[in-house]
Amino acid sequence: MSGSDTSVEMTTAASSAAERLRITEIFHSIQGEADAIGWRTVFVRLTGCPLRCVWCDTEYSFYGGNWRDIDDILAEVASHGARHVCVTGGEPLAQKRCLVLLQKLCDAGYEVSLETSGALDVSTVDPRVRKVMDLKAPDSGESKRNLWSNLDHLLPHDQVKIVIASRTDYEWAREAVAEHDIDQRCMVLFSPVHGAVEPRALAEWIIEDKLPVRFQLQLHKLLWHDAPGH
Numbered sequence: 001m002s003g004s005d006t007s008v009e010m011t012t013a014a015s016s017a018a019e020r021l022r023i024t025e026i027f028h029s030i031q032g033e034a035d036a037i038g039w040r041t042v043f044v045r046l047t048g049c050p051l052r053c054v055w056c057d058t059e060y061s062f063y064g065g066n067w068r069d070i071d072d073i074l075a076e077v078a079s080h081g082a083r084h085v086c087v088t089g090g091e092p093l094a095q096k097r098c099l100v101l102l103q104k105l106c107d108a109g110y111e112v113s114l115e116t117s118g119a120l121d122v123s124t125v126d127p128r129v130r131k132v133m134d135l136k137a138p139d140s141g142e143s144k145r146n147l148w149s150n151l152d153h154l155l156p157h158d159q160v161k162i163v164i165a166s167r168t169d170y171e172w173a174r175e176a177v178a179e180h181d182i183d184q185r186c187m188v189l190f191s192p193v194h195g196a197v198e199p200r201a202l203a204e205w206i207i208e209d210k211l212p213v214r215f216q217l218q219l220h221k222l223l224w225h226d227a228p229g230h
């Protein structure tokens with residue numbers, strides 16, 4: 001093999017490695033939350049998360065997964081014939097090449113959303129993507145990880161989601177929304193932790209305090225009770 005053949009092979013291997021992501025699952029279902037609730041959606045779940053929220057319902061995505069070429073991922077997404085694609089995790093932004101996937105999905109004409117923890121920088125996410133960004137309330141055990149500067153990178157089509165496990169979480173969320181004018185930046189979603197706070201109690205607190213936020217229950221939990229693949 002000549003020197004130039006070797007360098008071509010090395011370049012090919014490097015560019016192929018640069019186009020791969022570790023994927024836990026790709027599945028076709030109904031979007032269960034946020035602005036696109038109810039739409040038939042393809043979910044691309046990336047493996048890995050640097051956080052450990054106590055109420056996490058996707059711990060199976062922390063480890064394992066399979067390396068997949070981004071072009072392969074795009075082909076599988078296309079095979080489901082859905083207009084909406086949700087890139088989720090784990091924490092998808094923990095893999096830098098997630099940004100490439102998001103861009104390519106947008107280029108292909110999908111309505112793309114990204115579910116992210118709010119702990120990693122979102123400033124370089126393609127502006128066509130609808131970010132659904134968590135702020136972690138105290139009972140998650142991870143509120144120290146909130147990257148508040150992310151609020152400055154939200155666009156009007158984005159959403160901030162706060163998962164609430166207690167009255168303490170609710171009061172924290174209420175103060176955070178007011179202090180940072182989050183509702184002036186984008187839609188704010190308050191969602192109860194299943195089994196921790198009564199959904200009706202959360203709804204009544206929101207009404208009582210006349211909050212500018214949207215209450216949500218996770219539709220996929222009502223439909224499929226958290227079974228993987230939905």
Ligand code: SF4
Binds near residue numbers: 053057089090
């Ligand atoms: S950020 Fe999301 S995936 Fe990571 S531990 Fe928290 S809830 Fe689970």
